[in-house]
Amino acid sequence: MRFNRMLLSTTLVIVALVVQVSILARLHLPGAVPDLVLLTVLGLALVYGHVGGALIGFGAGLLADLAPPADHAAGRYALVLCLVGYLAGLVKPDNGQLRSATGPMAVVVAAAVGTTLLYAGVGALVGDTAARHVGLPSLLFTAALYDLLLAPFVVPAIMALARRADNDPLAESSSAKAADVSSGWLSSGTGLSIGSQRGGLRLKAARSRMARAGRIKGVKRL
Known part of the structure; x- marks a missing residue:
């Protein structure tokens, strides 16, 4: 990855993580927490492609795993976001610009549901059954809803910044x-x-x- 891509991606991921941990997580919304880090990874993956999306997703997930209050094994969310960033980069537009909002919204909903399912699945493999106690259907619905509401304000702005910084x-x-x-x-x-x-x-x-x-x-x- 180029230096300007690394600098921009690192800055955006850190800002998104700080906002998510310090503001969104403290709103105590019912169900899931709005995943601003996921939306940032999606916006960057739609511009940089599957390789850049996988690398950015892994780095963002690892930071989220280590950020307090971390209550799960390190690397769990890194694996999930790495896969999601790779898959989102596969549907990157040819010219890096979106023709309509239908495709990105579908990507956001699929990423929100897939991230929750993958996170719960990896947790079940390592013995974490917290998703069963909270209720997986409500987590899926609220995660998709919150991310879908935030996506029109986050994803286009992230993509515009990525296109402007990238040559x-x-x-x-x-x-x-x-x-x-x-x-x-x-x-x-x-x-x-x-x-x-x-x-x-x-x-x-x-x-x-x-x-x-x-x-x-x-x-x-x-």
Whole structure:
């Protein structure tokens, strides 16, 4: 990953994690907690692709595993977000821009449900049965609902920041073509101006020669 991608992704993930732990987790909403870190990973994966999404998801999940108050084994959420980031990056738009909001909203709902199921499944493998006591259906419904409500405000902003910080090769090629066209126009315009200046100089030289020849003939006539 490029340095600007790493810097932007790290900053956005840390900000999202701080907001989620210090604000969203303390709202005591019924069911799940709005997952701002997940939405950040989704927004970055939709721009950077499946490889970048997997790396960002793993790093974000590992930070979430280590952030207090951590009540589960380290690496559990990192594995989940790594898989989710990879899968979300597979549906990355070709030009990095969204044509409609239907696709991203479906990705958010699928990611929210899939993250909850994967987290509960990995927890069941390591002996954590907290999801059974809370109620898995209510967790799935509230996780999808909260993330869907936050997604229109988070995902487009994350994608816009990622596109702006990233050097788009399509934009660079189009700007290079525009620069070539403009330079071609400039060179053609310069050639015309130089040609006109040369023509003017030739015309002035011919007129001066004719004037000199007339003067010489006049002198000979005298």
